[in-house]
Amino acid sequence: xGKGRLExxxxxxxxxxxxxMVLEMKVPHGDSLAALRPVIPVFFSYILSFLYVSIxxxxxxxxxxxVKQVSGQILWANLHLLFWVSLFPFVTGWLGENHFSFVxxxxxxxxxxxxxxxxxxxxxxxxxxxxxxxxxxxxxxxDKKGLWxxxxxxxxxxxxxxxxxxxxxIYVLVALLWLIPDKRVEKVLTE
Amino acid sequence: xGKGRLExxxxxxxxxxxxxMVLEMKVPHGDSLAALRPVIPVFFSYILSFLYVSIxxxxxxxxxxxVKQVSGQILWANLHLLFWVSLFPFVTGWLGENHFSFVxxxxxxxxxxxxxxxxxxxxxxxxxxxxxxxxxxxxxxxDKKGLWxxxxxxxxxxxxxxxxxxxxxIYVLVALLWLIPDKRVEKVLTE
Amino acid sequence: xGKGRLExxxxxxxxxxxxxMVLEMKVPHGDSLAALRPVIPVFFSYILSFLYVSIxxxxxxxxxxxVKQVSGQILWANLHLLFWVSLFPFVTGWLGENHFSFVxxxxxxxxxxxxxxxxxxxxxxxxxxxxxxxxxxxxxxxDKKGLWxxxxxxxxxxxxxxxxxxxxxIYVLVALLWLIPDKRVEKVLTE
Amino acid sequence: xGKGRLExxxxxxxxxxxxxMVLEMKVPHGDSLAALRPVIPVFFSYILSFLYVSIxxxxxxxxxxxVKQVSGQILWANLHLLFWVSLFPFVTGWLGENHFSFVxxxxxxxxxxxxxxxxxxxxxxxxxxxxxxxxxxxxxxxDKKGLWxxxxxxxxxxxxxxxxxxxxxIYVLVALLWLIPDKRVEKVLTE
Numbered sequence: 147x148g149k150g151r152l153e154x155x156x157x158x159x160x161x162x163x164x165x166x167m168v169l170e171m172k173v174p175h176g177d178s179l180a181a182l183r184p185v186i187p188v189f190f191s192y193i194l195s196f197l198y199v200s201i202x203x204x205x206x207x208x209x210x211x212x213v214k215q216v217s218g219q220i221l222w223a224n225l226h227l228l229f230w231v232s233l234f235p236f237v238t239g240w241l242g243e244n245h246f247s248f249v250x251x252x253x254x255x256x257x258x259x260x261x262x263x264x265x266x267x268x269x270x271x272x273x274x275x276x277x278x279x280x281x282x283x284x285x286x287x288x289d290k291k292g293l294w295x296x297x298x299x300x301x302x303x304x305x306x307x308x309x310x311x312x313x314x315x316i317y318v319l320v321a322l323l324w325l326i327p328d329k330r331v332e333k334v335l336t337e
Numbered sequence: 338x339g340k341g342r343l344e345x346x347x348x349x350x351x352x353x354x355x356x357x358m359v360l361e362m363k364v365p366h367g368d369s370l371a372a373l374r375p376v377i378p379v380f381f382s383y384i385l386s387f388l389y390v391s392i393x394x395x396x397x398x399x400x401x402x403x404v405k406q407v408s409g410q411i412l413w414a415n416l417h418l419l420f421w422v423s424l425f426p427f428v429t430g431w432l433g434e435n436h437f438s439f440v441x442x443x444x445x446x447x448x449x450x451x452x453x454x455x456x457x458x459x460x461x462x463x464x465x466x467x468x469x470x471x472x473x474x475x476x477x478x479x480d481k482k483g484l485w486x487x488x489x490x491x492x493x494x495x496x497x498x499x500x501x502x503x504x505x506x507i508y509v510l511v512a513l514l515w516l517i518p519d520k521r522v523e524k525v526l527t528e
Numbered sequence: 529x530g531k532g533r534l535e536x537x538x539x540x541x542x543x544x545x546x547x548x549m550v551l552e553m554k555v556p557h558g559d560s561l562a563a564l565r566p567v568i569p570v571f572f573s574y575i576l577s578f579l580y581v582s583i584x585x586x587x588x589x590x591x592x593x594x595v596k597q598v599s600g601q602i603l604w605a606n607l608h609l610l611f612w613v614s615l616f617p618f619v620t621g622w623l624g625e626n627h628f629s630f631v632x633x634x635x636x637x638x639x640x641x642x643x644x645x646x647x648x649x650x651x652x653x654x655x656x657x658x659x660x661x662x663x664x665x666x667x668x669x670x671d672k673k674g675l676w677x678x679x680x681x682x683x684x685x686x687x688x689x690x691x692x693x694x695x696x697x698i699y700v701l702v703a704l705l706w707l708i709p710d711k712r713v714e715k716v717l718t719e
Numbered sequence: 720x721g722k723g724r725l726e727x728x729x730x731x732x733x734x735x736x737x738x739x740m741v742l743e744m745k746v747p748h749g750d751s752l753a754a755l756r757p758v759i760p761v762f763f764s765y766i767l768s769f770l771y772v773s774i775x776x777x778x779x780x781x782x783x784x785x786v787k788q789v790s791g792q793i794l795w796a797n798l799h800l801l802f803w804v805s806l807f808p809f810v811t812g813w814l815g816e817n818h819f820s821f822v823x824x825x826x827x828x829x830x831x832x833x834x835x836x837x838x839x840x841x842x843x844x845x846x847x848x849x850x851x852x853x854x855x856x857x858x859x860x861x862d863k864k865g866l867w868x869x870x871x872x873x874x875x876x877x878x879x880x881x882x883x884x885x886x887x888x889i890y891v892l893v894a895l896l897w898l899i900p901d902k903r904v905e906k907v908l909t910e
Contacts, residue, residue: 161731349543
């Protein structure tokens with residue numbers, strides 16, 4: 147089974163998720179600058195989520211690069227990842243409309259954590275389908291960045307009880323961490 | 338006529354359906370955990386429908402794998418299937434917002450049934466275009482899983498009059514039945 | 529310039545249009561069969577528009593089949609067609625919510641007419657890029673079905689002033705006319 | 720790394736943006752011609768934005784034509800462009816619902832300006848990945864049209880303080896400027 151449609155479907159879902167998030171920024175009723183004020187926090191949560199969905203698309207792109215055959219396990223691991231990413235528009239809207247308050251921040255982090263774990267599961271499914279000596283297994287190695295992200299998402303949960311801005315700072319930090327493109331796969335591929 | 342655009346269009350429609358369903362989960366107004374409570378049933382109906390659309394995409398993927406030529410009949414059978422699947426966001430929202438009550442449960446089942454029949458029609462259109470000795474005809478065989486799904490959807494209708502949770506249990510059961518990937522097509526293809 | 533991205537973009541836009549139309553069917557508040565009643569006319573307008581967008585995708589598919597080179601003129605004629613088709617969700621919702629009353633029926637017909645003319649313009653742009661002796665020019669011939677559709681849409685305007693159900697009957701008639709797949713292009717291609 | 724998925728993802732995002740903008744045209748409650756009146760300004764802002772997204776898709780199409788390898792820098796420059804274009808539905812709805820008044824006009828222009836700069840950044844990222852002697856570097860040359868657009872968007876800001884219709888006139892002017900297809904890339908490619 148080819149990977150063409152898996153990529154096309156994932157691209158489609160991610161493209162729609164990244165775009166419908168903008169619908170959470172409701173057009174304000176007035177036409178003054180002040181009327182824009184309630185939209186500002188939603189705008190910031192939109193930027194954060196746009197970054198995260200971009201990162202997932204980007205990493206997904208790299209990950210699939212190395213895939214040769216698609217098993218049923220990979221298909222479902224991929225759909226599982228898309229499920230958690232599909233909750234981004236909901237938690238983004240909730241986070242923004244409540245000005246980054248405690249419970250929405252916690253929920254946003256939970257979705258990030260689940261998506262991070264789902265991505266890891268997908269990597270494992272791909273490695274197990276291609277063998278531990280495959281290109282991907284070498285490329286991902288112990289995937290330090292992926293592991294660190296998950297650890298940081300976990301840390302963000304208790305930290306939210308100290309102050310939820312600490313959790314938000316972690317979400318931004320992890321996003322910036324991933325903005326640096328993933329050279330590992332590229333490196334192994336060019337060798 | 339190639340099947341490339343048929344696959345691309347179907348992937349697009351299924352990707353959009355699976356993603357806009359999340360828009361039925363309206364962002365709650367408060368920021369407490371309690372504010373999330375009315376969203377929970379919609380969330381569960383979303384999970385169920387996400388599973389079903391995933392299954393349709395997955396099976397569609399397998400089905401089209403074997404197609405060589407696309408006839409006008411196949412095109413329209415495919416659009417007919419997409420029509421019924423496109424009603425998922427509507428019945429999903431209705432089911433969730435009314436906490437899985439009687440009439441919405443019945444309607445949800447009706448859409449499942451119609452989509453199941455439409456999928457069967459598509460299989461028949463493909464088999465009739467490729468001949469009864471084709472790969473697909475062998476692979477699908479008597480399609481026991483597909484037939485059982487349709488029989489179970491039918492059974493769910495009178496059972497809803499006994500108690501609508503019985504129907505919901507059937508919808509979940511059929512979904513789980515399909516989560517096991519379709520080995521039949523893969524098996525014949527690899528021979 | 530290749531036609532691959534033109535097809536992909538058009539498929540994307542048409543897939544989204546056909547799917548977001550379903551969002552005009554607002555989830556009713558009650559959970560009785562009676563609560564569904566206000567949705568029924570929107571459901572019927574949805575079916576009609578689903579048919580029309582399907583027909584456009586189907587014909588677009590056939591039309592592009594014959595295209596070899598894409599000129600700037602073809603790109604813009606294609607975008608012009610997509611513009612008019614993109615108004616379907618709006619007029620569909622308006623038609624359905626007002627139970628097929630006079631002005632919405634007229635507006636729906638106007639959008640059908642403009643889309644029909646835009647499709648014709650696209651055919652002309654493609655023929656002019658490939659020469660009057662090209663496959664497409666032969667296949668389309670004088671495009672009697674296309675011309676008849678446009679004439680019927682025109683007729684539907686004055687007839688709406690007699691009774692708007694006459695116009696609706698014409699819209700349904702033209703849709704059924706196109707449901708019969710376009711054999712002309714297929715015939716010339718196989719020769 | 721291939722450019723296939725970059726194109727597919729961008730096509731997807733642009734196709735969704737161009738289509739969800741139509742959702743800002745809310746279905747009116749009455750069924751008279753008068754009920755349509757409040758939709759008219761939103762319709763005009765929709766036309767303008769449809770033109771702009773079309774132009775971006777069109778130019779993006781030409782730009783990517785010349786790309787051979789995709790670097791991480793190009794990926795992110797592309798996502799940055801998509802971010803600004805994704806704000807079109809929001810500013811389009813705001814502009815239309817407020818009948819092209821002062822602040823929304825200014826904001827619309829700001830998004831146009833940022834998208835224009837992002838497009839330029841993408842061109843620079845592509846040129847820097849392919850070398851100054853590459854096909855693209857020659858084709859784009861000093862990109863007079865792109866520069867003029869950015870200068871005109873800049874000019875539109877102070878002019879809005881004189882009268883905001885002057886800014887709107889500039890937005891329309893730039894759109895018309897780009898409607899003329901970009902012959903530069905085509906010319907170099909055919910040589």
